[in-house]
Amino acid sequence: MGNGLCCIPKKQSRGAIVSRSKRSSRSQRKLIVEDDLLHRQALAMAIQQHQLSQRFDGSMSRRIGSTSSRRQTPPTSFRQQVPIVLDNLETKKIILVHGQGFGAWCWYKIMPLIEEAGADPVALDLTGSGVDHKDANSVMTLADYSKPLLDYLHGLHEDEKVILVGHSCGGASVSYALEHFPKKITKAIFLGATMVSDGQRPFDVFTEELASAEVFLQESQLLLFANGKDNPPTGLMFNKEQLKELYFNHSSSKDIALASVSMRPIPLAPIMEKLSLTAENYGSVRRYFIQTLDDRMLSPDAQEKLVRQNPPHQVFKLKGSDHCPFFSKPQALCKILLEIMQLS
Secondary structure (H helix, E strand, O other), rough: OHHHHHOOHHHHHHHHHHHHHHHHHHHHHHHHHHHHHHHHHHHHHHHHHHHHHHHHHHHHHOOOOOOOOOOOOOOOOOOHOOOOOOOOOOOOOOEEEEEOOHHHHOOOOOHHHHOOOOOOOEOOOOOOOOOOOOHHOOOHHHHHHHHHHHHHHHHOOOOOOOEEEEOOOOOHHHHHHHHOOOHHHHEEEEOOOOOOOOOHHHHHHHHHHOOOOOHHHHHOOEOOOOOOOOOOOEEOOOOHHHHHHOOOOOOOOOHHHHHHHOOEEHHHHOOOOOOOOOOHHHHHEEEEEEEEEOOOOOOOHHHHHHHOOOOOOOEEEEOOOOOOHHHHHHHHEEEEHHHHHHHO
């Protein structure tokens, strides 16, 4: 049998190689399409489940901040719970910027609540995130990572303004946008986010939880090396158990399941880049910080330190929230966002 295999003509062997190469290329394209389809199906299912839960589950529609029990407080709609006083605003357009590993999909609970209140939410996929097909490992700068946000701001009409909301490391993209488009932005809201100072790296904010950047790059098992082990790491990725522990300690199993099939590798270079921020640009826009008080990824102490080092215009506290309040506390989060929108 061994001799028989050695007698395959060279010409036929080359043809087999070409055929395998074509099949491999087709398989890769098929995987991309299937991955995109899986993401869209998961998101559609999550939205449908959320809509059904709002319609039928009284626990989803209890009065925000109420200390009374469900028996004492009958279910009310979100429209009744949050006063709609959205007249005479600087803008009704609010841009939602996701954090590391997430995509526009993570705001699926927040967007319908904001729309119901009469505002105009827009969720963006940053480069290499969500359904953007660029390889996250190839994103080498914060400018490249933030490009979808920068392009959106660049495309606004001259007199059009927006409010930015940045979650987690999305705060770095918001800060970068403040520096480059301050006249397009009326307010910036940092949601458990990397509200860094001039010359600081977004990663530095997480050093208490993940160790220093130098130690992390030497010892972490989370790092990805798309260019080989002999080259610098290109990204990082938490496993499901780590995500549940650090990100989703108060989130539902359905949201954790959605995240597990939708989250993508985190590009490393953008969060290791020092930001250059000036008082004339970055400092000219009002900033607000929402603290997530049961956060295990960015601890309350780390958030307090950020606020002390780079004081915002005002601080809001979100009790009972893990690192992802758009999952664990969507109604309370939306209430705060709407309140900030109305501040003058």
